[in-house]
Amino acid sequence: MTQIAVSGAAVEFGATTLFSDLTFTVAAGERWGVVGRNGxxxxxxxxxxxxxxxxxxxxxxxxxxxxxxxxxQHRDYGSAATVxxxxxxxxxxLLALEQSLADQAEGLATTHDxxxxxxxxxxxxxxEREGGYTxxxxxxxxxxxxxxxxxxxxTQRLETLSGGERGRVGLARQLVAPSDILLLDEPTNHLDLETTAWLEQYLRETDRTVILVSHDRAFLAAVVDHVxxxxxxxATPYVGSxxxxxxxxxxxxxxxxxAFDKQQKVIAAQVDYIARNLxxxxxxxxxxxxxxxxxxxRLSAPIGEDGTMALRLDVAERGGDQVAVAEKLxxxxxxxxLIERFDGRIMRGxxxxxxxxxxxxxSTLLKTLVGERPADDGVLRVGNSIRVAYYDQQLGQVPLDKTLYEAINDLRPQWExxxxxxxxxxxxxxGDEVQRRAETLSGGERARVALAMLMLTRANLLVLDEPTNHLDVETIEVLEDAIETYDGTVILVSHDRAMLRALANRVWVLHDRHITAFDGTFAEWEVASEERAHAAAVRAAEEVALRRVDEKKRTAS
Structure with missing residues (x-):
């Protein structure tokens, strides 16, 4: 059953056309991924x-x-005090009705009105009819x-939450609210790997229609059946994963x-004939x-997916074999x-x-590594010949009080x-965009400025904290390609599983004040993690079965 039909739709703001001739239909139960460059x-x-x-x-x-x-629609929490x-x-x-029922029941215990x-x-x-017990x-x-x-x-008070936690509360509120269609705009932005995996399963199992905007390629691959x-x-609709x-x-x-190349040849031949015979x-x-x-x-050439963005990461010097070391950190x-008595090493490459x-x-570990905060005990240091470039997920490296031109000029004052x-x-x-002040930029634009600055560092150690947060899929892929060809060492904090699968050849897992080192790729860690989870589930099932056997024996005796 068709729920929404869009036919020849265009959106214009003054003389600017955002998009035109948009046509597609959404049927009940479909899961759509909406992708494309920012803006x-x-x-x-x-x-x-x-x-x-x-x-x-x-x-x-x-x-x-x-x-x-x-x-x-779900960010206004009204009079709610707790999560x-x-x-x-x-x-x-309905919850007010539930409280009223409790009060009525108490009154009926002493009266027969x-x-x-x-x-x-x-x-x-x-x-009961409206599902109160559920x-x-x-x-x-x-x-x-x-x-x-x-x-x-x-009992957890809303005012104690961080911005990311409040975002998750809003998402929870949206998921539990009755609806026919869920519109989700970057739903994984404040989620870690575990909660992202849960959301994937939730969306695959829901009978509601889902339309989501996301730059998380692994999430899109796991959830959507239309794009x-x-x-x-x-905009072009596609059927399938x-x-x-x-x-x-x-x-x-x-x-x-x-088709474009063929037409260009035809045009060139005609222009040549006209010039010779006119x-x-x-x-x-x-x-x-x-x-x-x-x-x-005239046919148009295909639009370049990465637009005009080009990213190449160069290394000024090779650096030593031991890039960083932690001792009783x-x-x-x-x-x-957060971290207790950790020993570990990061080697070149x-x-x-x-x-x-x-x-x-x-993120606190990365800030300690790059020297933005001291270790509370122990040691975390980088090698003497190591030059660090740090990408802060809050984009604090981009000076908000300067123009884009000034930000680059500060790094390369000798440039014309x-x-x-x-x-x-x-x-x-x-054009004139280079004279915009950084404070006027969107998150995605500011992230591109941060990448433009990062490119000029020529560091042999890249420290990247959630670099995909404000980027569209095409820009993420450009960054991924640049890191793949980079000759230095990379430390990457990310929830982007596609990027981790493509890049990470070692994994550190932070959990409950400890760091577990895995000497293998992220994809290999995923397999090992699934095997451990399966083994734990089997053990738990066996323990339940044994307890039931013991209970039957006790009952029989």
Missing amino acids: TGKTTLFKLLTGDLAPSRGQVARQSGLIVSLLG WEAAAGPFAE EAALTRYGRDLERF IAPRVDAVLQGLGFDATKAR LHFEGDS YEAFVAQRQERRLAQQR AGVNTKQAKGRRKLLARMP RIAVEDRV DRLGIIGPNGAGK RRLIQGHLGRFGFS
Whole structure:
């Protein structure tokens, strides 16, 4: 059953066309991934689907009574004081009814008022009919899946949460709320690997329709069965998995390129004929061909997926074999110990992936490594010949009070203006854009400036803290390719499993104040982790079976 039909839709802001001639249909139960470069209209699409924005041309038809849920609708927690109350907010009326039923039951214990009894029965019937008894288990399961302790959530105050934790509360609230369609905009941004895996399974098993914007390629591959790809000022729907989309897109681009090249040859031949014959005996034919050529619809070359961005990471000097060493390292934040007595080494050529739950201390470990904070005990040092380039996930390396031109000029004061403009141009900033102040940039634009600065360091150790957070898929792939050809050492904190699979040849796992080193690729660690989880599940099942046997024996005796 079709839930949403978009036909010939265009969105224009003044003289700027964001996208045009958008046509696709969404059927019940489908899972759509919306992909494309930042700024092409993916988030605007959600406003069309909810009805918050009318198309400049075309139409968007929605099934009557359709409930479309967008995360922004679930960020107002009202009077909720605790995490659990905020997550359960969509059921505030039913929860109030539950409390009323408890109060009524207490009153009925001491009175036999027929009217009160009738009211109680009516309210109880409504509570059961609307699924009141399923609310608490549903909220608990979603909170637990998104990394909260469901029991503690009942008393955990909202004001104690970080921004990322509040984002997860909003996501939990959206998932538990009744809806026909879930619109998810970058839902994995505040999730670690474990909670991302839970969300994947949740979305695969839900009977609701899902439309999500994401730059997480592994997440898209695990969840979606349709893809809407924004490219230039248009969008193309694809049927099938994300991997199928990648293959179909490549085939489509090759076909476009062949057709474009063929037409260019035809045009060149016609132009040559016209030039040779316009003033000769064949002037009539030449003029006729010139008219035909002027009326010929021109094909466009395929839009380059990585636009004008180019990234190459060079190394000034090789550096020593021992890049960094930790000895009895202890790291704490206030009274909370994050890492306790860790010994480890990072060697030249390592591509170390650091993973672990949110709050385990991954970013704090990197800040300690690059010298932004001291170790609380023990040692964490880099080699004397090691030159470090640090990509901070908060993008603090980008000076907000300066223009893009000034930020690059500070790093290369000897460069002429054209070199600075050319360098920024390779990252998608051209013309007057180089004079924009960094504070006016979006997160994705600021991330590209950070990469432009990183490229100039010529460091032999790259320390990258969640470098994919603000990037679109195409830019992530450019960065990934650059790191693959980089001759130095890489330390990477990331929740992007596709990048970790492509790059990491060693893994450190942070958990419960300890670091477990795995000497193998991230893909190998995933296999080993699944095997351990399976073995643990088998052991748990065996223990349950043995307990049941023991109970039967005791009962029989």
